Amino acid sequence: MFVNLSKLDLKETCSPADKGAPKLCLRALPGEGAERSCAFDGARVVLMPVTDAAHLVHSPIACAGNSWDNRGARSSGSQLFRRGFTTDLKEQDIIYGGEEKLFQAILEIATKHRPQAIFVYSSCVAALIGDDLEKTCARAQEKLTIPVIPVNAPGFLGDKNIGNRIAGDVLANRVIGTKDPEAPKVPLSINLIGEYNIAGDLWGVLPDLQNLGIRLQAAITGDARFADVQSAHRASLNVLVCSKSLTNLVRTMERRWQIPYINASFYGIRDTSQALQDIAAALGDPALIERTKFYIKKREAVIRQAIAQYRERLEGKTAILFTGGVKTWSMVSTLAELGINILAGGTQNSTPEDFLRMKELMDPTAQIIEDTSSAGFLDIIATKKPDLIVAGGKTKYLAHKTRTPFLDINHGRKLPYAGYEGMITFAQAVDRTVFSPVWELLARPFPSLEAAL
């Protein structure tokens, strides 16, 4: 039942020795207060945006009860993925095992909610009591016409990153290529790997792709129907947009279906243009390459014009950046496009490549955040006194206590920041928080007798 980590190619890259680098090989330390989440969370993050599937968590209430429907991944169609399903293992199940309960639950959900597939997630407790997820899913599958897919990523396997990779493995081995396996490649088509459509990010990128004549085969996974992902092997190119932890997936797809891959980011004007050019170049269509060259010039001019007023106001402001994945480095250049200097940057859920790239892009005088706990975070805010903090929701309310403008760029946000249009939304959001009148109100002294006399 345990996942064989060595087979999963999880630990092939060790962390660089640089201070503040995400600690991939090192285990998280007990009591340290570093906020890194677990493998189960990482797997679910990747698979959850398969919108017409049911996502069933085989666990006691803690794994799903506290966290279902809590991400901003959006769907243009089915809302089934937002439903929380769990076997809610109880004391009796811990003693006698939970396989039968799981089996019945799968059948009941399939009958009642008519999903296109069911992803069944293991958990720490399910793994410990020895429930055979694989066998139970196979048994249920025999009775059903839809795929029942086990996802073996109990939380104790490690950080979120490891869960991301396991999910990538599940997609490669159980989903992609299971529809029309021999069908030819679709010309000028791409998969966006690691695009979760948070706050509708994907929809900010799609119009530009369409305008250029590039077809989206599947976003893996964001606003994705199960059938889209099944046909993802027909894409001509994989574009890895976030979470290099899915590198294993694109490598497998390259091997198995001869789909080359490139890295890209859609945050910020420069990165978006670069991404479109790289996609065109990798697709190798001369007309597309030419079109793209003109297209990005035109779009850049329009967007730069639109954000000029914000840049003028924000020029010279300072920020602390703390995020994960592609945003680790992509946000450095995005903020630079608004004239904002980064005083310190840090990351937890990133790969070493992401981290090194961030370091490279940042001003050499910028500090790397080494202690990524809330204590370390408070320290750095106190010493750097930035005009803006750019980070995820976990640090939002702590940041507010320091009376510092804060921008949430992770999954809790409501606004799309990706693509050219996203850059305008982003600039507006930064401007709104930095220049909000409340910061001046917060700095005023409390009324007192002394002041009144």
Next chain:
Amino acid sequence: MREERHYQGNPQKNSPALGATLAFLGINGLLALLHGSQGCSTFIRLQLSRHYKEPIPLNSTALQEDSAIFGGWDQLKKGIGKVMDKYQPQIVGVMSSGLTETFGDDMTSALASLHEERPELRPHPVVLVSAPDYIGSMQEGYQRTVLALLSTLLPAPTSDLNSTFAHDKSAVTGMKDAADPATPIIALFPGCHLSPSDIDELKDIMTLFGLHPVVLPDLSTSLDGHLELEPAPVVQGGTTLEEISLLPQAVAAFSFGLSMHKAGQYLEENYHVPHYNFPSLTGLSATDALIMTLAGLTKQPVPAKLSHQRSQLLDTLADYHDQLGGKQIALALETDLLYSLATALIEVGAEVPVALAASPNEIKNFPTGIPVQVGDLEELEELAGATQLIIANSNGRQAAAALNRPHLRAGLPVFDRAGYPQKIWIGYRGTQNFIFDVLNTLAV
């Protein structure tokens, strides 16, 4: 009979460890440590911070695969030591998780062994609470934690308590200032169904009767959302250790919510403090019961302010009785809140055909008029079709949308409406607020 289901669909239940964390968050200078894998604490932090809009100090022993084989005993020792060294909290609150309960880590022996190795840590209290995910819900974890706080932090009961502390009701006389050490102390044990502002209101009522409230745990000063001057990674506000040590001297213990009965009983059994349980504080009858008990206990006339609030509530009931009468309302909540809101609604003529509890505890103590049963929000969706209003946490939004019914948020989490931790739904004034919230939600 409904068909038995083998899964929870759209759970309304939060984990017991989340409830334990919540109780720990009401203790000043505490840092909570969850003995489990990293996700356990991350999910709790996210859930609580999206409800309270506050940073949630909670650390983890960050168990990994080898712990699943060798157990997490060593990790727990390291975690407690690390938390104390790095953050210097006044007190550490440790809770187990489904994972560590399943492999049976003995937390008591881990702590004893740590103390043996590092005797300098002994003076800092560590509260251990068992909060397996597979038993109960938020409410059970919270209640167990309050009991663990009492049994760990209170001085050992002595036989001559009765002579040391005057517990007879005649000792309570005169309006006194809360800071005056002669002001009689009243022990308050709020359930997790009360908001920080509810607790604040409760303290005000006690003060009006000349009592000095000591609240365990006191979320009204820690999770009420105020801007500290110095943000810190441990609990700010909340009950201090010094205040907790005063509890045995209380003239009475009031527990709020059926689930908190045991906490009040603990004080009565061990320190002979008379205990009164108030299953609800919402509604006219419930508030009358509280005020009458306070008047009897303190021999004080009912403060004019409260009597005036009562007559304001009566006026509201008269003005809106017709809009409330016969309204069909479906509720899905943790049992203490379910009891409070359902009885308050029935009292004013509304009907509660659907009452779904998050966990089975205490439902046997519900009045016969409420058709209470354990259920999730998928069941709410199935059963609430004939009702006019849904009362549930924010996760009830899927059911409300599917049925096209108005949805009054209550319970936890509420993440898509502003100001819920600041809502007062208890006492005369709070009951009036609740009635207005019901009416205004129905009006949309």
